[in-house]
Amino acid sequence: MNNPGPLILLVEDEPQMRRFLRVALEGSSYRYLEASTGEEGLALAVQHRPDVILLDLGLPDMDGLDLMTRLREWSQTPVIVISARGQETDKIGALDVGADDYLTKPFGTGELLARIRVALRHADPQATEDPVFVLGRWHVDLAKRQVLVDGKEVHLTPLEYGLFTTLIRHAGKLVTQRQLLKEVWGGVAGAQPLYLRVYMAQLRHKLEEDPSRPRYLQTEPGVGYRLRMED
Amino acid sequence: MNNPGPLILLVEDEPQMRRFLRVALEGSSYRYLEASTGEEGLALAVQHRPDVILLDLGLPDMDGLDLMTRLREWSQTPVIVISARGQETDKIGALDVGADDYLTKPFGTGELLARIRVALRHADPQATEDPVFVLGRWHVDLAKRQVLVDGKEVHLTPLEYGLFTTLIRHAGKLVTQRQLLKEVWGGVAGAQPLYLRVYMAQLRHKLEEDPSRPRYLQTEPGVGYRLRMED
DNA sequence: CCATTTCCTAACGCCTTCTTAACGCCGGTC
DNA sequence: GACCGGCGTTAAGAAGGCGTTAGGAAATGG
Numbered sequence A, B: 001m002n003n004p005g006p007l008i009l010l011v012e013d014e015p016q017m018r019r020f021l022r023v024a025l026e027g028s029s030y031r032y033l034e035a036s037t038g039e040e041g042l043a044l045a046v047q048h049r050p051d052v053i054l055l056d057l058g059l060p061d062m063d064g065l066d067l068m069t070r071l072r073e074w075s076q077t078p079v080i081v082i083s084a085r086g087q088e089t090d091k092i093g094a095l096d097v098g099a100d101d102y103l104t105k106p107f108g109t110g111e112l113l114a115r116i117r118v119a120l121r122h123a124d125p126q127a128t129e130d131p132v133f134v135l136g137r138w139h140v141d142l143a144k145r146q147v148l149v150d151g152k153e154v155h156l157t158p159l160e161y162g163l164f165t166t167l168i169r170h171a172g173k174l175v176t177q178r179q180l181l182k183e184v185w186g187g188v189a190g191a192q193p194l195y196l197r198v199y200m201a202q203l204r205h206k207l208e209e210d211p212s213r214p215r216y217l218q219t220e221p222g223v224g225y226r227l228r229m230e231d
Numbered sequence C: 001c002c003a004t005t006t007c008c009t010a011a012c013g014c015c016t017t018c019t020t021a022a023c024g025c026c027g028g029t030c
Numbered sequence D: 001g002a003c004c005g006g007c008g009t010t011a012a013g014a015a016g017g018c019g020t021t022a023g024g025a026a027a028t029g030g
Helices: A015-025 A038-048 A064-072 A088-096 A109-123 A158-169 A177-185 A193-207 B015-025 B038-048 B064-072 B088-096 B109-122 B158-169 B177-185 B193-207
Strands: A007-011 A031-035 A052-056 A079-083 A101-104 A133-135 A138-141 A146-149 A152-154 A174-176 A217-220 A224-227 B007-011 B031-035 B052-056 B079-083 B101-104 B132-135 B138-141 B146-149 B174-176 B217-220 B224-227
Touching: A007 A015, A007 A038, A015 A031, A015 A109, A031 A038, A038 A052, A038 A064, A052 A064, A052 A109, A064 A079, A064 A088, A079 A088, A079 A109, A088 A101, A088 B109, A101 A109, A109 B088, A138 A158, A146 A193, A158 A177, A158 A193, A158 A224, A174 A177, A177 A193, A177 A224, A193 A217, B007 B015, B007 B038, B015 B031, B015 B109, B031 B038, B038 B052, B038 B064, B052 B064, B052 B109, B064 B079, B064 B088, B079 B088, B079 B109, B088 B101, B101 B109, B138 B158, B146 B193, B158 B177, B158 B193, B158 B224, B174 B177, B177 B193, B177 B224, B193 B217
Parallel strands: A007 A031, A007 A052, A052 A079, A079 A101, B007 B031, B007 B052, B052 B079, B079 B101
Antiparallel strands: A133 A138, A138 A146, A146 A152, A174 A224, A217 A224, B132 B138, B138 B146, B174 B224, B217 B224
């Protein structure tokens, strides 16, 4: 469950490029390592066994192709080459000594991340998980429309689920009664604040440890409700 | 079997481009097939099981991404997308629905061949079996359209099979009634939720141990159905 | 053209879900 | 300290959705 996320190794000597790559990887829940020379990169690869390697060919201490060759003597880790040189012979050379992809600078963050996903998919075809909202003992998979409490599935009716996910969408923020009624009941006339009381109670019974003292599903008297994020 | 060289499938509608690709592959000891439409491409893929597919996104009869999706339902064959569109969103979209590489026109013959070699390298030599979906006592061979329960073949009508595989394709996820009707009945007007009730009942009778208490084919009242994965 | 399979449709009873009402609790106000 | 409004809780009735069955229409295949 608490998968720490794939590990990416950057082998890149230019500080500017390293910063760019770091920013690209941050926020995508990847862990990453940095090396500024080929030798350092090889050492880190041996030590930490990254899931993907991003390799700049223009290194100061050794040729990128040599590094590829030495790496492939013992490791099948996917390598995405990043290079300023867009010559076809460069690409062919890198791909033929074992690189899995070749990106020419400049390139976009989105494409890089997509190609990293492809590389990860190749390494482990099974692992294609949905984004999951986690809070305390709750795991909510919006794609599956599934709610787990302590790993056990809890069934929610359409209105319960709608109310719950509306609060999740505005996690941490206060949501007014009017807003909840509009988003969950679809703006149909006849929706009353009473509904919220009833369904919040049902949600707390199904989800909260102590429904009478809700930890996360909190009431903001006279205004609305809030999904509390801090612990 | 004597290895006659990898088989490449070209899916490309422009004759000019097809000629170029054909020339690129000739002399490299590749065998190749050609399709000028998406449907033809899918048919050839099913029949001949190519080792690599070169796919042009700009097809006349169907969207390239749809073709990718339908192909990935049963096949892990590496796909190299070839496109005139170099937009980053195009690349990301194609890579995320299962493409293994993305080449923007124009490109060099050498690079294409190198990327084909990468794709062939990725293809696991021993993983040539049909993709089989296994769940409990069920074995579903998506390529052969064959369903086994406890090793015994169970016959499903086309609609039953379509409904079942649609749920398999979204295994674990909830599929709304609207979605099922659209994907199985093809968006034809007149498709009613009643159909789902009838065919789900038939599926449960043919597949579930206790049809009155389905273990896998579950109803989400008011929303849709789900193929439950966990036990 | 006939036999067989497959699909559509209607009817009925059961079950989940939604709505609504009643009541008790808590806090604030006069 | 009594009143009042907002909230939580529970339960019961209403409404709608679902499973099931069966028979006729349509499509399929020889």
